[in-house]
Amino acid sequence: MSVRPDRSSAELGGFIVLAFSAxxxxxxxxxxxxxxxxxxxxxxxxxxxxxxxxxxxxxxxxxxxxxxxxxxxxxxxxxxxxxxxxxxxxxxxxxxxxxxxxxSRSPFAVGMTIGTVGLVSVGLTSGMLFAPETAASLRMAVQLGVALIAVVPLTRVALDHGFVVRSGTAILSAISTVSVAGFVLDPSTRVDGLAFEPNIMGCLCAGWIGVLYYFAGDRAVVTRQVLFLAGPIPIALILTTTRAAWIALAIIAVCVMVRNATRYPITIICSLVAFTLAVAYLHEVYYRVGDADTFLWRVVHVIDTESGTGAYRLQLWNIAIDQIAARDWSAVIGTGLNTFPQFNPVDPTNVAAAYLSSMWLALIYDVGFVGFAFFAVLGVSLFLGVRHKKQAIPLFAALAICTSVTNVIWFAFPWVFMALTVTASRAGSKSTSAARDARRRSHHRGRPRHRVVVNA
Incomplete structure (x- = not known):
């Protein structure tokens, strides 16, 4: 009887010594x-x-x-x-x-590989040949490679999508909840979570909501628990005040309404009426909102290229187009990754280096038409690898809209989100661990093997 107290005392003493040392x-x-x-x-x-x-x-x-x-x-x-x-x-x-x-196998894995390798290779080549700061361009090539390298492996492995979606939603929801709480304490800030900036956070939230929409058809994946956990994510998206993410969220919301039009007609009609009234109100106050730093100003000017950041972005896009048009054969492969700020070290406001926000224009500027072609091969291969393409359209559209005004090509999350939809299309091609466990349980119960059916 005296052994357990001595052992417990020794363990407690060891813990105290370890804690004191730490x-x-x-x-x-x-x-x-x-x-x-x-x-x-x-x-x-x-x-x-x-x-x-x-x-x-x-x-x-x-x-x-x-x-x-x-x-x-x-x-x-x-x-x-x-x-x-x-x-x-x-x-x-x-x-x-x-x-x-x-x-798992995907017939489009070859296209994804060719697109990935080709895009990074063109970026490396053009950076070494034409970039004013070769080292800076090569560092961006490394960052792009890290973002893309997991795409093909992810499409070759059938994961437990129930856990993938549930855990991903819980993690992003926790970040969103803390961020929203921080906004409540200081409303003058924009929600950015742990992202590089608020626009990136907005794109991250919009992309994951697109993933949830894709899997929503499977009640075993997007359960009530997942929907409850996802609640803070659209709130955080809205509070990022990222207008492109707002548009992406609106598109996904419309897709949700269309999908559930026959199940919840009254709710959808009420939502449309409320949206119409909100648009009418915003039209009334359009010319009365003067402070460009307010949340309401961004809502009213959700699509505005004549003032604010919209006009600033459009000015930089015109500069980039003029510089591309003035190039010789270097326009074929570009001038290196993220070289726009290198050629334009001072932006029109004379504050910092210019930032080319549109990913589509930045691709042509950085890697030329050859690199853009490899990017197209990668993107098309990803989309063709998705079985339920109609359900994936909101995700791809949301990312395309967000990247039009904020270049997120350097980060891994948009590529991973798209790869998950490809993985989902291949998950049913192989017997899963759950199916094997069911066979084992049936075998232990003495059930005949020939009565166990597993979908191939």
Whole structure:
């Protein structure tokens, strides 16, 4: 009877000593403590990811959402997704080794590979040949490569989409909830979560809502719990005051109404009436809203190219078009990734380097028509790989709209979101772990094997 108290006392004493040592180290040598904590967290992340694809996905998705967190190493900006991406790829490989049936094939994987390799290769080549700052252009090529490298592997593995959607929604919802709470405390700010800027946060939220729309047809994936968790995400999107994301959200909302027109006709009619009244009110106050920094001004001028940031973006787009038209044969492969600020170190406001916000125009500027062709091959291959293309249109449209005014090509989240729809189309081609578990349970109950049917 005396063994357990002694053992408990020893464990308690050891815990106290460990806690005292940790606190003393943190106070005496804070840098060492930070390094130790980071090392322990990294080791735990590696072990958990390689042992469980669910842990790997949660860590990877969290890194995608935290693209605004960064630190600099030798003039190179490092973001969480740079570290999480190779770990996630290793976890995918480990998962397919444990679960061979999780491997999937897509006839469009070749097109995705060609588009990815071609786009990055053209960016590297043009950067080395024409970029004023070659090192800066090559760093952007690395960032683009990190963003794209997980696309094809993701489309080759059938994941548990119920968990993928549920966990992703929970993570982004938690970030959105904290961000909205911060906005309530300080309404003068724009919600940006852990993203690089509010516009990126708006695009992130719009993209994930598009993913939810795609999977909404499967009640086993988008459950009531998921819909409840997703509540703060559109609120955070609206509070980012990103007008392109607002338009993307409106398009998805229209698609939701069309899908549920026969099930909830009264709700939809009331929503349309409320929207009509809101538009009428905004038309009345259009010329009475003077402060361009207010939320209402952005709502009223949701599509405005004559004033504010809309006019500023249009001015920069015209400059980019003029510079592209003035090029010689270098227009074929561009001048290198993210070279517009290098050729325009001062913007029209004389504040900072110019930023070419439109991804579509930036592609032609950076990688020319050849690089744009590779991008088209990648995008078309992704869309062709989706089985339920009608359900994927809102996601692809939302990302296309957001990227028209904010270039998110450098971040991994839009590519991962699109790849998930391709993975979903292949998930039914192989027997899943759940099906195998059902067979094993049936076998243990003594049920004859020939009566077990698994959809191929």
């Amino acid at each position: 606190v003393y180290t943190a106070l005496a040598i804070p840098l060492a403590a930070i390094v130790a904590v980071c090392a322990a967290a990294s080791l735990a992340a590696v072990v958990l990811s390689l042992r469980s694809i669910r842990w790997a996905w949660c860590i990877y998705f969290s890194a995608l959402c935290a693209n605004g967190l960064q630190f600099t190493v030798s003039n190179f900006t490092v973001r969480p997704e740079y570290i999480a991406t190779p770990l996630f790829l290793a976890a995918l490989y480990s998962y397919t080794c444990r679960e061979p049936d999780a491997r």
